[in-house]
Amino acid sequence: MTSVTGERVNQVPDSTIARLPVYLRCLHEAQAMRIPVINSVGIAQMSGGNAALVRKDLNHLGELGTRGLGYDVDVLAGHIARVLGLTxxxxxxxxxxxxLGGALLNYGGFGDRGMTWVAVFDTDRDKIGTKAGAGLTVRSLDEAATLSGLAADIAVITTPAQSAQSVADTLVAAGVLSILNFAPVTLEVPGHVTLRQVDLSVELQILSFHLAKGL
Amino acid sequence: MTSVTGERVNQVPDSTIARLPVYLRCLHEAQAMRIPVINSVGIAQMSGGNAALVRKDLNHLGELGTRGLGYDVDVLAGHIARVLGLTxxxxxxxxxxxxLGGALLNYGGFGDRGMTWVAVFDTDRDKIGTKAGAGLTVRSLDEAATLSGLAADIAVITTPAQSAQSVADTLVAAGVLSILNFAPVTLEVPGHVTLRQVDLSVELQILSFHLAKGL
DNA sequence: CGCTGTGAAGAAGTTCACAGCG
DNA sequence: CGCTGTGAACTTCTTCACAGCG
Structure with a gap:
């Protein structure tokens, strides 16, 4: 659907999208430091990237900079937030x-911008009915009906590997369109569902490789 | 020691390295299912990738397959584990x-293969001296000497954003060569140190973008 | 005949270098 | 004059397509 607002957001490459949240965090830091304007070199330093790439990335969102000056921090932050759908x-x-689930629930960084926890599910009878963080009561996932009624946008899976696929199936059936999976399995989901895998042990293994290589 | 075995592991591209742990996990699943041989199509299905790419990736480690058959699961798993330095x-x-730190400590997936927790540090006076998971006593990071004596290979940072950089500096000074950072800041480390950032809120923001894009 | 290994083609992403505007 | 915006060069990654071996 070619978006009525005529945005050219569709053309933003994935690699750029993955960096936008980092830029946004840098801009928030700049705001906290009362810096009103920043240039591509500054953003590159704060985000650990390259200035030319920062310009290319930001240019995908439109011509937001002022030549000879740089980017207005507030304007740019607002724009990135809008593109990321955080408004x-x-x-x-x-x-x-x-x-891990408990850690994520209580992780401030989420509720911060655009994200609200609306439900917590578990299969453990001892946990169901108790209060989790964020004032939510733990429920059973059996009530798929309940899930549909929640109109959830995003689901975070922090179950054991063995149950992750069936959980994902339930979520997809209930209309969830985005899944962030922490279980160490490759999930299969229909093409219209966006899936991101975060496997913590994969990260450690990559570091291990670099240790092995460096000797 | 420039590896007596004359490996050509140095030429393995980063993108391949990032996938090897996933292949390894699939092979472990195959082992659990008593499957002795697997082909590139099978690995691609299990790992959610493409068969040609699987072959290219594996071929970087040597000619490990048998034409007309596929790959011996045990042999391949052993080889990948060795390349990743997990032996x-x-x-x-x-x-x-x-x-989050507590979750990682008790996350089975780590201790599993090649990783041992050797120390836990925190600055909270109430936590120091208490037992963390894995039978370890929480210590203060002030004792940098202690840290050096540990001969740690990898450090995992799960501190608040504000303290992460100084923690990283301390770790680097103590000789740590690989850092996995969960704090939402861009850390600066010397070139010889390998750093990986995992920012959980970045992942959610990427999902948010895809929701926004899909209307 | 099936599946690996691999050159070649193609796509995607990054860096360069500078024109052009404020 | 400084910094953005951007074509063009370059590099890296992925897919294709098939030769070649078991």
Missing amino acids: VQRRVVLVGLGR | VQRRVVLVGLGR
């Missing part, structure tokens, strides 16, 4: 209230 | 025993 409040559900 | 036990320290 809309996203409704997020957590499935699997283990330690 | 050596890696000594990992955790800095910042918050909820």
Whole structure:
């Protein structure tokens, strides 16, 4: 759907999208430091990237800079937030209230911008009915009907690997369009669902490789 | 020691390295299912990738397959583990025993293959001296001498954003060569140190973008 | 005949270098 | 004069397509 607003956001490459949240964080830091204007070199330093790439990335969102000056921090932050869809409040559900799930629930960085936890699910009878963080009561995922009624945008899976696929199936059936999976399995979801895998042990193994290489 | 075995591991591209841990996980699943041989199509399905790419990736490690058959699961798993340096036990320290830190400490997936927690640090006086998971006692990072004595390979940072850079500096000074940072800041480390950033809120923001894009 | 290994083609992403505007 | 915006060069990654071996 070629968006009525005529944005050319569709053309923003994935690699750029992955960097925008980082730029946004840098801009928030700049705001906290009362810096009103920043140039591509400054953003590159703060984000650990390259200035030319920063310009290319930002240019995908439009011509937001002023030649000879740089970018207005507030304007740019607002623009990135809008492109990332953070101006809309996203409704997020957590499935699997283990330690990691609990950590995410109480992780300030989320609720911060655009994300609201709307439900917590677990299969453990001892946990169901108890209060999780954020004032939410832990429920059973069996109530798929309940899930549909939540109109959740994003689901975060922090269950054991063995249950992750069936949880994902339930979520997809309930209309969830985006899944962030922390379980160490490759999930299969229909093409219209966006899936991101975060496997913590993969990260450690990559570091291990670099240690092995460096000797 | 420029590896007596004359490996050509140095030429393995980063993108391949990032996928090897995923292939390894698939092979472990195959082992659990008593599947002795697997072909590139099978690995591609299990890992959610493309068969040609799987072959290219694996071929970087040598000619490990048998034409007309596929790859011996055990042999391949062993080879990948060796390339990733998982045959050596890696000594990992955790800095910042918050909820996320606690979750990682007790996350089975780590201790599993090649990773051993050797110390836990925190600045909170109430936590120092108490037992964390894995039978470790929480210590103060002030004792940088202690840290050096640990001969840690990898450090995992789960402190608040504001303290992460100074923690990283301390770790680098103590000789740590690989850092996995969960704090939402861009860390600066010397070139010889490998750094990986995992920012959980970045992941959610990327999902948010895809929701926004899909209308 | 099936599946790996691989050159060649193609796509995607990054860096360069500078024109052009404020 | 400084910094953005951007074509063009370059590099890296992925896919294709098939030769070649078991």
